[in-house]
Amino acid sequence: MFGEGAPALPFSPALELCFSGCTFDCVAHKAADRIRNVALIGHRGCGKTSLFEAMLFEAGAVSRLGTVADGTTVSDHAADERERGISIDAALACFEHGGREINLIDTPGEPSFVADAIASLRVADAAVVVVNAVNGVEVHTERLWRRADAEGLARLVFVNMLDRERADFFAALDSLKAAFGPHVVATEIPVGVEGEVRGVVDLIDERAFFYEGTGPGAAREAEIPEELRERAAEYREKLMDEVAENSDELMERYLDGEQIDHDEIVRALKQGVTAGRIFPVTCGVATRNLGTGRLLEALVEDLPSPAMRGAVPALGAGGEAIEVEPDEEGPLVAYVFKTLADPYTGRVNLFRVLRGALRSDSQAVNVTEGGKERVGQLAQPLGKEMRAVEELGAGDIGAVAKLKQTHAGDVLCAAVEEIAFAPLQLPNPVMAFAYEPRSKGDEDKAAAAVRRLCEEDPTLDVHRDPQTGEQIIAGLTQVHVEVIVARMKDRFGVEIELHPPRVPYQESICGPASAHARYKKQSGGRGQFADCKIEIEPTEDGIDFEFVNKIKGAAIPGGFIPAVEKGVEEAMAHGTVAGYPVKGVRVRLVDGKHHDVDSSEMAFKIAGAMAFREAMEAADPVLLEPIVRLSVSCPEEVVGDVIGDLNARRGHPLGMEPKGGMTEVRAEVPMAEVLDYAPDLRSISGGRAEYEVEFDRYEQVPAHLSERVAAATT
Ligand SMILES: Nc1nc2c(ncn2[C@@H]2O[C@H](COP(=O)(O)OP(=O)(O)OP(=O)(O)O)[C@@H](O)[C@H]2O)c(=O)[nH]1
Numbered sequence: 001m002f003g004e005g006a007p008a009l010p011f012s013p014a015l016e017l018c019f020s021g022c023t024f025d026c027v028a029h030k031a032a033d034r035i036r037n038v039a040l041i042g043h044r045g046c047g048k049t050s051l052f053e054a055m056l057f058e059a060g061a062v063s064r065l066g067t068v069a070d071g072t073t074v075s076d077h078a079a080d081e082r083e084r085g086i087s088i089d090a091a092l093a094c095f096e097h098g099g100r101e102i103n104l105i106d107t108p109g110e111p112s113f114v115a116d117a118i119a120s121l122r123v124a125d126a127a128v129v130v131v132n133a134v135n136g137v138e139v140h141t142e143r144l145w146r147r148a149d150a151e152g153l154a155r156l157v158f159v160n161m162l163d164r165e166r167a168d169f170f171a172a173l174d175s176l177k178a179a180f181g182p183h184v185v186a187t188e189i190p191v192g193v194e195g196e197v198r199g200v201v202d203l204i205d206e207r208a209f210f211y212e213g214t215g216p217g218a219a220r221e222a223e224i225p226e227e228l229r230e231r232a233a234e235y236r237e238k239l240m241d242e243v244a245e246n247s248d249e250l251m252e253r254y255l256d257g258e259q260i261d262h263d264e265i266v267r268a269l270k271q272g273v274t275a276g277r278i279f280p281v282t283c284g285v286a287t288r289n290l291g292t293g294r295l296l297e298a299l300v301e302d303l304p305s306p307a308m309r310g311a312v313p314a315l316g317a318g319g320e321a322i323e324v325e326p327d328e329e330g331p332l333v334a335y336v337f338k339t340l341a342d343p344y345t346g347r348v349n350l351f352r353v354l355r356g357a358l359r360s361d362s363q364a365v366n367v368t369e370g371g372k373e374r375v376g377q378l379a380q381p382l383g384k385e386m387r388a389v390e391e392l393g394a395g396d397i398g399a400v401a402k403l404k405q406t407h408a409g410d411v412l413c414a415a416v417e418e419i420a421f422a423p424l425q426l427p428n429p430v431m432a433f434a435y436e437p438r439s440k441g442d443e444d445k446a447a448a449a450v451r452r453l454c455e456e457d458p459t460l461d462v463h464r465d466p467q468t469g470e471q472i473i474a475g476l477t478q479v480h481v482e483v484i485v486a487r488m489k490d491r492f493g494v495e496i497e498l499h500p501p502r503v504p505y506q507e508s509i510c511g512p513a514s515a516h517a518r519y520k521k522q523s524g525g526r527g528q529f530a531d532c533k534i535e536i537e538p539t540e541d542g543i544d545f546e547f548v549n550k551i552k553g554a555a556i557p558g559g560f561i562p563a564v565e566k567g568v569e570e571a572m573a574h575g576t577v578a579g580y581p582v583k584g585v586r587v588r589l590v591d592g593k594h595h596d597v598d599s600s601e602m603a604f605k606i607a608g609a610m611a612f613r614e615a616m617e618a619a620d621p622v623l624l625e626p627i628v629r630l631s632v633s634c635p636e637e638v639v640g641d642v643i644g645d646l647n648a649r650r651g652h653p654l655g656m657e658p659k660g661g662m663t664e665v666r667a668e669v670p671m672a673e674v675l676d677y678a679p680d681l682r683s684i685s686g687g688r689a690e691y692e693v694e695f696d697r698y699e700q701v702p703a704h705l706s707e708r709v710a711a712a713t714t
């Protein structure tokens with residue numbers, strides 16, 4: 001098993017995890033209303049990790065503001081994250097601020113690592129959606145917003161990078177409204193533009209906050225600058241319209257022109273946010289710690305606690321919907337949302353307690369896998385640093401190392417209990433490569449490393465292709481697979497080489513045919529004799545193979561009939577067109593002969609195979625290829641090039657529509673034509689397009705290409 005033979009360390013030296021004293025009350029965290037579980041989500045590179053860092057700095061959880069550029073952030077602590085300047089794994093920081101216990105999760109924005117973002121949304125009660133002020137809503141922002149919708153999460157929006165050239169808060173706000181509706185409403189507007197940005201105007205307090213340094217709490221409060229008053233009033237009115245909608249009474253008074261006092265506005269806004277009816281938009285510059293303290297305040301004040309969120313949906317014994325109340329006194333239910341595989345100590349699991357409490361040095365039952373787990377020291381992470389805690393109660397999030405068999409997606413309970421959570425809706429791993437270890441003899445080592453990395457990542461698939469015999473590693477994108485290959489080398493010391501996989505062609509027949517085969521051998525002693533006559537025809541859709549015995553009387557004794565079927569099946573493994581498996585054939589065994597002495601199972605198997613091959617030749621055999629549905633999300637100006645390229649790949653366009661500031665082009669394309677699509681799309685779109693592939697069906701290969709495939713395999 002994982003971690004066996006590992007040094008007896010609590011956590012990995014590779015991750016430099018360490019324990020320090022528990023900084024806050026280690027006694028039971030029976031305070032589901034003090035906790036805030038919040039995930040930062042957004043398109044890649046919008047500044048989540050920088051914002052995460054700034055919030056930790058504001059809260060005093062770290063004493064200096066780390067930067068992505070220097071590789072000094074709490075969140076992106078893995079070597080490859082620092083090297084590539086992107087987040088790969090979700091990172092958790094548990095810290096205290098304003099009397100609240102905050103469990104903040106930084107998620108990767110790169111679509112290759114979306115599994116962590118999706119899993120993090122499952123355990124959060126709310127999300128901060130980060131948007132780049134230059135680009136506004138991007139494709140992945142929209143996808144993640146929908147995920148947060150599906151999980152029923154409250155949301156705040158932070159428009160980041162106000163200091164960048166061409167940053168436009170108001171355009172970003174418009175794109176948010178266009179994508180997510182009118183309930184997305186600004187509670188702040190910036191003071192100054194691009195490099196000149198100096199602060200923000202609070203539309204509720206009607207005050208301005210200026211930032212001169214990057215130190216925590218560095219804002220200076222002042223009057224709204226003269227030149228911004230009109231705009232501030234305009235946006236305050238929009239905010240008030242939205243807030244008033246939260247209560248009939250408030251709306252009536254508001255429409256009557258009555259003054260709504262500050263506290264009432266704050267209360268109504270909070271109610272709207274908690275209920276997921278209003279999505280306030282704030283703004284700032286994460287790297288300058290501008291506006292981030294205010295976001296932290298909003299997070300503490302406006303976002304719901306686990307207690308406020310209440311029961312979470314789960315699945316009972318027969319898959320029926322049940323609810324899990326965040327009852328701190330009830331029996332334990334904890335959900336593991338992230339597993340970090342580590343070459344030294346095995347797994348570190350991040351989990352959320354949904355009911356009851358999990359204690360250090362206790363036992364739990366993994367009800368998903370079945371089996372008991374000895375639970376060691378619990379911890380609250382701050383990135384890679386682990387602070388020991390004795391207990392984590394309902395609503396809380398933490399980490400535990402060295403569980404024997406538990407990994408992401410599993411549920412831990414106090415005792416055996418029929419409970420599960422709906423599986424996460426993850427994209428399929430479509431970017432497949434055949435792989436082999438660079439050094440011969442490293443096969444087992446490579447397989448073990450791949451297995452461990454798969455435990456960490458549910459969107460990674462590793463298998464042996466039964467058709468081609470190749471070892472296949474499949475991920476969401478080329479970047480995804482490249483990161484995995486690099487991790488195999490860095491963490492497990494094994495190098496593999498990738499090749500495009502072979503296309504899993506199939507063969508079939510177009511019409512009926514029959515064949516008569518006789519296998520006869522007489523070479524002294526006992527001979528071999530079998531004779532069979534079969535008819536074949538195409539099956540209806542979805543039936544790969546059917547064998548019907550139509551033998552009347554004892555032309556072939558019943559005992560030999562399974563042998564004929566076996567022979568047919570063996571012949572079907574390598575069709576007559578190009579040696580690929582044959583599917584969609586019904587075989588009827590209609591007649592035959594046997595010999596009392598010379599007939600054997602072996603002889604009938606051979607005769608069955610001979611008959612099938614002969615019948616197939618006569619039945620209009622064809623080569624079939626997998627067709628995939630491709631959906632490309634690209635900027636409008638490259639749509640023409642993308643479609644032109646897909647046409648050249650034998651693709652059929654299915655349609656296109658605008659989505660999140662991009663255009664989504666959908667098409668059907670033969671898989672053989674898009675095995676190496678990623679680099680080509682990257683060059684067509686200047687790296688601004690993304691795509692997804694989904695298997696759809698098999699279709700006949702055009703005759704001239706079929707000959708080429710046959711020539712390549714024979
Ligand atoms: N000018 C400016 N740069 C920023 C700001 N926020 C982040 N950056 C820079 O933008 C780049 C990406 O920032 P990250 O914080 O890594 O973004 P991210 O959203 O965590 O990226 P992924 O996790 O890979 O999706 C880094 O080079 C940051 O220094 C900002 O407010 N202003």
Ligand SMILES: [Mg+2]
Nearest residue numbers: 048049086087
């Ligand atoms: Mg990041």
